Amino acid sequence: MNSTSHEPMLDRREVVRRLIAASPDALVVTGLGSAAYDVFAAGDRPENFYLWGAMGGAAAIGLGLALAQPSRSVLVVTGDGEQLMGIGALATIGAQQPDNLSIVVLDNGHFAETGMQASHTRLGTNLIEVARACGIRRCEAVISLEAVDRLGELANAREGCLFARVPIAADEVPRVLPPRDGTFLKNRLRELLKLSPF
Amino acid sequence: MTDNTTAPTAWQQQIFDILKRGGVRQVAYVPDAGHAHVIRLVHADPEMRAIVLTTEEEGVATCCGAWLGGERSVLLMQSSGVGNCINMMSLIQNCRFPFLTLITMRGEFAEFNPWQVPMSRATQPVLDAMGLTVMRVERQEDVADVVQAGLDAAFESSEPIAVLLSQRLIGRKKWVAKP
Numbered sequence A: 001m002n003s004t005s006h007e008p009m010l011d012r013r014e015v016v017r018r019l020i021a022a023s024p025d026a027l028v029v030t031g032l033g034s035a036a037y038d039v040f041a042a043g044d045r046p047e048n049f050y051l052w053g054a055m056g057g058a059a060a061i062g063l064g065l066a067l068a069q070p071s072r073s074v075l076v077v078t079g080d081g082e083q084l085m086g087i088g089a090l091a092t093i094g095a096q097q098p099d100n101l102s103i104v105v106l107d108n109g110h111f112a113e114t115g116m117q118a119s120h121t122r123l124g125t126n127l128i129e130v131a132r133a134c135g136i137r138r139c140e141a142v143i144s145l146e147a148v149d150r151l152g153e154l155a156n157a158r159e160g161c162l163f164a165r166v167p168i169a170a171d172e173v174p175r176v177l178p179p180r181d182g183t184f185l186k187n188r189l190r191e192l193l194k195l196s197p198f
Numbered sequence B: 001m002t003d004n005t006t007a008p009t010a011w012q013q014q015i016f017d018i019l020k021r022g023g024v025r026q027v028a029y030v031p032d033a034g035h036a037h038v039i040r041l042v043h044a045d046p047e048m049r050a051i052v053l054t055t056e057e058e059g060v061a062t063c064c065g066a067w068l069g070g071e072r073s074v075l076l077m078q079s080s081g082v083g084n085c086i087n088m089m090s091l092i093q094n095c096r097f098p099f100l101t102l103i104t105m106r107g108e109f110a111e112f113n114p115w116q117v118p119m120s121r122a123t124q125p126v127l128d129a130m131g132l133t134v135m136r137v138e139r140q141e142d143v144a145d146v147v148q149a150g151l152d153a154a155f156e157s158s159e160p161i162a163v164l165l166s167q168r169l170i171g172r173k174k175w176v177a178k179p
Helices: A012-022 A034-041 A058-068 A080-085 A088-096 A127-133 A145-157 A182-192 B010-021 B033-044 B056-068 B079-085 B087-095 B114-129 B140-157
Strands: A027-030 A048-050 A074-079 A101-107 A138-141 A162-167 B024-029 B049-052 B072-078 B099-104 B133-137 B160-165
Touching (some): A012 A074, A034 A074, A058 A074, A058 A080, A058 A088, A058 B024, A088 A127, A088 B056, A101 A145, A127 A162, A138 A145, B010 B140, B024 B033, B024 B056, B033 B049, B033 B072, B056 B072, B072 B079, B140 B160
Parallel strands (some): B024 B049, B024 B072, B072 B099, B133 B160
């Protein structure tokens, strides 16, 4: 992770657990892989929409959902690799700025799912600067668990489109696998919102 | 340069009217001259949200997100953008999302630019391969009927629909050399 090699590396499971605890009503969209496992490990809930594919799509799904549900907090939890694949979506979000959308990138500087190859965030890309340059109003570097709590509170408050990068340790944590049936996940979330099953 | 200032055709207005009447709230797009009138009207409509994309696959994702949250949406793009969407379209199939995209065709009729041709030829095979139902419009008088049918199939029976607006229908792109 460029320019920040001395920053503390937080425990990803603890980060996500505290984040969701501080924004308990948020609709959560996860990127595929470790971010999905982290959110599931924090406790399965119908508000969670886990991706198992569609890499690069998490933030854009969050955008469509946030625009459709302005009275709900929408929290995208994803990894650096997934966000890098959907990096253009940050510009698209910068152009829309829904107050209720927060994007949290868990950045370990690696593609953890495929053998821990270094990602671009380790090789020079600073996602905070990218998000800021895309015009996203609030861009936060979150480097302590206390700051994670505040981040969750901000997401809960829906007072402005938010992007945050959280440096996490690049260690492998046990996989805990959320449901893989996309139709089930979609209908479960829609039912929570009192929408018909389709 | 192409001339984008010509008056909109009746079918372009019909497309907007069908989307509006059909309750479409989010309109994601990578622009094309054939969609320009609809895009302009969406920007002017306080009940609709125009979402300009950096790449078409983002629009597949925003449309699925919109439906998760209970809103109807549409993706406007040209045929060259279909290839960008392939993997993202797995969302549609895996989650059985209703989905509607209107695609202006390039590279198939009196095309000036050969770089449009390969993706033009691949457009329908790609959409078929990703499980979308493809409806093609050749004549102006059929636009309203087919777009309405596509919208109904998408949102009333949760089908993934791609409506191809043929290049012959849209008209030859007017290329005028700069003086």
